[in-house]
Amino acid sequence: MEHGGKPRPMKGIRQLAEHLDISIGTVSRALNGKPDVNEETRKRVLAAAEQLGYVANQSGRSLRQGTTNVIGLMIQSSRETVENSDNFFLTVTGGLQSVFSRHKLDLIMLPCPHDEDPYEYLKRMVARRIVDAMIISETQRVDKRFDLLAKAKIPFAALGRSLSGTQHPWTDLDFDGVVNCAVDRLVAHGHRRIAVSAPSSDINLGFIFVEGYRQALERHGIAYDPALVIRAKSSEQGGYQVADELLNLENRPTAVILIYELMAIGFYRRVMEAGIIPGRDIAVVSFREAPRAKFLQPALTCFRTSVHDLGVELAEILLSSMPAYSEEYPGKTRQTVWPLELIPGESDAFHLKAET
Amino acid sequence: MEHGGKPRPMKGIRQLAEHLDISIGTVSRALNGKPDVNEETRKRVLAAAEQLGYVANQSGRSLRQGTTNVIGLMIQSSRETVENSDNFFLTVTGGLQSVFSRHKLDLIMLPCPHDEDPYEYLKRMVARRIVDAMIISETQRVDKRFDLLAKAKIPFAALGRSLSGTQHPWTDLDFDGVVNCAVDRLVAHGHRRIAVSAPSSDINLGFIFVEGYRQALERHGIAYDPALVIRAKSSEQGGYQVADELLNLENRPTAVILIYELMAIGFYRRVMEAGIIPGRDIAVVSFREAPRAKFLQPALTCFRTSVHDLGVELAEILLSSMPAYSEEYPGKTRQTVWPLELIPGESDAFHLKAET
């Protein structure tokens, strides 16, 4: 206003420079906090940029310095995922951003289309050089994406451990701990015939979960019965199906471990249709808690964690493996399992102990 | 292989050109499908690019032609949203992508951090020129983002109608239709005292929903009672709270319209604690269906739509307003309401009709 200049839409750093009557080099240095610029001119530049609404064009910047200041989070919104992911990713995103924003990094989510191969999609995104680093999720038991990213020299971290022995940063929920704790608890209550539901063993989660279950049984000297392992989708529908299959067994289990509490809704419905009350006639424990667990009747016993903090951990692990940021996270462990906490409900049937 | 060349990591179009012994101009034209290039050389170029894994650097491309081939979907993962959005956005994303992929457009999700003002965030993203167009969601009753995008000349479409009279492309769920249908149905069953729950009236949804409710009542000659309008979060917790407040009324309603079926879980829990059975003692209708509606007991009466197709509609509306694509969507209506379908359950108490 004091210049009488109309704040027309800023075109580029060049216009900003000639508006200030300084060279564009100085303007750039001023904006980027470089040391060799007079403090007073820096103030002028910043003020003018603010007033005229100038923000550096990202394409020009990344073309020059080969960096985008953007981290990508790849998610596969597959049918399977859409039904079970719930708000998991949005919550993780919050945790990631709370860390990234301190480093002026922006997070974008890259949703792989249903009909595109995740590997090809990632390849495309990586080649486009649109992100500086990647976070991948829903890791498979054999996941070619690890090699792809390593070869392309793109820093990355995974939400989900690696089973193929490749060395890279990851964090993962403590499936082993959860399933062990669940089995211990159920056994302590007198249960010997315990069913489990899990997704396909191609998915990391599906594999590890059942593996942990098998080991826990072994520890208690209980025989492993494949009929008690139900592969199902992690949705209400899946829970309904699990109950259905278990009811059809001639030798029914007295307890069941579900993966997602979402499944419990369908499971409850199906067993109640058969006159079976969770917590009285069958024990139910669920792996991951969502807010609705406590609204089920009877309240679901499940395992809880802060998904937000999981995002924080994931972000720190990623940054600690990026040369440009690693010194700010010294000695950070790059492969961690994330603990969960037991939230007791009424569904795991304490009183069965007495009956058995 | 026939060349004996090792497929080292491709640096740029220049290396690809000299590998083929053609000029980079021709290579670029060949890759981009320009007409003035021999079909046979085009084949050679495409083959080499495929073999060497060359993909154009996005920064260089967008710097030159001022376009990124990326559409941004802004979401506010506010606390409120995280709890109620469920998988809504991921499903919408699927619909969007099914359209965009036909035009070789990529979709990225831009999650606004909790602690950043959505307006400032959008401003930042727009100025960075990282996307060609934007889709914004969760529109407010007065939303400065419309002006921002219009001034920046960024094509955009909104998921959520405009109430401020600004002219821009949008689609929106048919709140009016839903709430009218719900009220009609409840009134036909003999209800006169009907409660409604909605988010804050600052949110488009909250405002329109209650407005439609008020008009529907008026149409039936029923007095509007502000005590029956409960502003609550769209979560299980919110549903619990709604039930709680309604139970405390001296003159209780006989029916309630909930916004999200997620709320029904909490609502069911609370009223059942008081010995009240939905569908017998109180009628419950919900606005938006998710898979779990049918697993509730008694099954929830609610309104359903294909969220995927909603995404398709939104994508087409956006593209039809972009000069580069508009001719492929001739005569497309740019402002539409999206209908929903009634899914009858057992929760809206048909038999109350006889009693009243």
Add this chain to the structure above:
DNA sequence: ACGCGCTCCGTAAACGTTTACGATACTATG
């Protein structure tokens, strides 16, 4: 022989930044 149109391709400029390098002015030191 000449001109014209057509097909195909090479050249070089341009997009908006950042940054290495050198230039200038000033200060301190001998």
Add this chain to the structure above:
DNA sequence: CATAGTATCGTAAACGTTTACGGAGCGCGT
């Protein structure tokens, strides 16, 4: 006063791509 050092700034190259422009070669009709 000469010199070195320091603070500040301007210049220009570079990043990888697209595209306007023009040129070469060719066929064809006059």
